Amino acid sequence: MNGRRAAAPPWFLIGPGVIAVAFLVVPLIALLLQAPWESFASIISTPSAMDALRLSLVTSLIATAIAAVIGIPLAWLLAREILPGTRLIRALVIVPLLLPPVVSGVALLAAFGRRGSVGGFLFDTFGIQLPFTTTGVILAETFVAMPFLIITLEGAFRSFDRRFEDAAVTLGASPWTVFRRITIPLVGPSIIAGAALCWARALGEFGATITFAGNFPGVTQTMPLAVYTALESDRDIAIALSILLLAVSVAVLVALRGNYMRGAARS
Amino acid sequence: MSVSRVLLAWSLATAITVTPLVGAGAAGAAPGRPAAPQQVSGTVTVSAASSLTDVFPVIAAAFMKKYPGTNVKFNFGGSPALVEQINAGAPVDVLATASEPTMWKAVNAGRVNAPFPFAKNSMAIAMPPGNPAGITGLSDLSRPGVLVAVCAVAVPCGAATRDVLKLNSVVVKPVTLELDVRDVLGRVMADEVDAGIVYVTDVKAAGGKVTSVTIPPASNATTTYPIATVIGAPNAEAARAFVMYVRFTTSVQGILRAYGFARPW
Numbered sequence: 001m002n003g004r005r006a007a008a009p010p011w012f013l014i015g016p017g018v019i020a021v022a023f024l025v026v027p028l029i030a031l032l033l034q035a036p037w038e039s040f041a042s043i044i045s046t047p048s049a050m051d052a053l054r055l056s057l058v059t060s061l062i063a064t065a066i067a068a069v070i071g072i073p074l075a076w077l078l079a080r081e082i083l084p085g086t087r088l089i090r091a092l093v094i095v096p097l098l099l100p101p102v103v104s105g106v107a108l109l110a111a112f113g114r115r116g117s118v119g120g121f122l123f124d125t126f127g128i129q130l131p132f133t134t135t136g137v138i139l140a141e142t143f144v145a146m147p148f149l150i151i152t153l154e155g156a157f158r159s160f161d162r163r164f165e166d167a168a169v170t171l172g173a174s175p176w177t178v179f180r181r182i183t184i185p186l187v188g189p190s191i192i193a194g195a196a197l198c199w200a201r202a203l204g205e206f207g208a209t210i211t212f213a214g215n216f217p218g219v220t221q222t223m224p225l226a227v228y229t230a231l232e233s234d235r236d237i238a239i240a241l242s243i244l245l246l247a248v249s250v251a252v253l254v255a256l257r258g259n260y261m262r263g264a265a266r267s
Numbered sequence: 268m269s270v271s272r273v274l275l276a277w278s279l280a281t282a283i284t285v286t287p288l289v290g291a292g293a294a295g296a297a298p299g300r301p302a303a304p305q306q307v308s309g310t311v312t313v314s315a316a317s318s319l320t321d322v323f324p325v326i327a328a329a330f331m332k333k334y335p336g337t338n339v340k341f342n343f344g345g346s347p348a349l350v351e352q353i354n355a356g357a358p359v360d361v362l363a364t365a366s367e368p369t370m371w372k373a374v375n376a377g378r379v380n381a382p383f384p385f386a387k388n389s390m391a392i393a394m395p396p397g398n399p400a401g402i403t404g405l406s407d408l409s410r411p412g413v414l415v416a417v418c419a420v421a422v423p424c425g426a427a428t429r430d431v432l433k434l435n436s437v438v439v440k441p442v443t444l445e446l447d448v449r450d451v452l453g454r455v456m457a458d459e460v461d462a463g464i465v466y467v468t469d470v471k472a473a474g475g476k477v478t479s480v481t482i483p484p485a486s487n488a489t490t491t492y493p494i495a496t497v498i499g500a501p502n503a504e505a506a507r508a509f510v511m512y513v514r515f516t517t518s519v520q521g522i523l524r525a526y527g528f529a530r531p532w
Contacts, residue, residue: 109457113457132414215419216443229421229444231351232347232422232446
C-alpha cells in the first residue's frame, strides 16, 4: 500500500456517476439515431421551421436582456441585504424557478390576461392585450428564466471582495462609476454564466408560453411548441426540430464554455 | 394546454418507462391462465379523446355495475397524442378517438384490433358568457380584433373546424391552435378569447359557462368516433368487454344522446 493508491477514486462514486452520465446522454443519442437524416435539411429549412427558430432566438434573447437589466440590480440589492425583508424577497423571486411552468402560465394569465388584475387594466384602459402576442412569449420566458440569472449573480456579488469597491469610493468614485468600473467587471464571468443559464431556460420554455401566449405559427409558436405540435402529425418533423434546438443550445454552450465553467465554479 | 393534460402525459410517460418490467411479468403469467370469456375483472385502461371526458366516466360507471370487479381508468387527451402513446407501447387496453383518420393510424401501425364507430359529433361556436364580441355566426369570426381559438388541423376537432370554415367560405385568423378541444373550451370559459370552435357536446358539457351559436346541419362538419381494443392489451378480456359494451348496449347510446352525441349509423 502506498499513498498514491489511496487517492484512487472510490468505486461507490464511480458506479453511480457512470449511471448518471448514461442516463443523461442515452436519450440524446437515441434522438440522433432516430433522426430522419435524408429529409433533415428539407425539414429544418421550411419557412415554418425557420419562423419558429427565429421567434425562439429573438424572444429568448430579449427575455435574457430584460432579465439582465432588472435582474442584475436586484441580485446586487439582495447580496448587500439593502432591502427590508431581503430573505422573503429572495425566496419569492426564486419561486418561479421551482413552479411547474404551466402553473407559471396560469399565474401570468391571472395577472396579465385580459381579465387579469393587471391585464384587465391594460386592456380596458389602453386596449393592450398581452396573451397571444409575441410580447406575451417574452413575458412568459422572462418570468420563468430570470430567477436563474438572479441566483447566479447574487452568489457572485456575495463572494467577491468588497474592499475593491470601498477603495474606489475612498478615491472619490461615484456609486455609478464603482458599479460600472469595479463591480460589474469583477462579476463578469458570473454575468455570462447567469445569462447563459437564463437564455437556455428561456429558449426551452414551453409550459408557461403555451398556457399564457397560446400556440400560433410566426407569432407565439416557438421551437418547443413547434416540436410539440409536430408530434401530433409527423414524428420525423418533431425529431428534426428537436435536433436543431439541441444543436443551437450546444453551440452556444460550447462557445461560452470557458466563461461558463469559471462562473459556475465561482458561484 | 390544460394542467390535467400535462399531468396525464407525464404519468403516462412514466408508465411507458416501467412497461418492460410489468409486461414481462404479465407475459409469464398468461399461458397458464384458462380462457374465461365471461369472467371479466381487473382494471381497464381507456385512452379516450378529450371530447369524451364527461360522457365516458358515466358509461364506465354503468359498465362497472354490469361487470363487478372491473375498474375503468381513463387517459383523456388529443386523439393523435393518444395514438402516438399507444404506438410507442403505452400499456392501454382500449382506444377511442374523435375521428376515423386518427384511429387508422393505430390500425395501420398494427396496434389496435378492428374499430367500431359508436358516436358522431359536429361543431359549434362557443363564446364567453355575455358574448363580449357579439358573435352571431361563423362570419363574425373573421372580423378584425376578434380573438378566436381553434384546434390545430392535426387533431380531429381541427380537421372538422377546417371543413366547416371551408364549407361556409369563412377565413379566420385564430390567435392560437390548440392540440386538444378542451383547451379551446378552457380558453373560452376563462374569457381569454372571444370565441372558439368546439364540438356541440363541449358546449353542452360547459353548461352555463359558455354561450354558443349553433351551425346549421347543412353547413356543419361531422366527425365519427371509433373505439377499438389495443393489441397486446394488459387486460384483453375486459378491453373486449368494454368495447362491446360501448358499441352494442342500447342504454349507452341513450347516455351518448344525453351528452349531445349523435348516432354514427
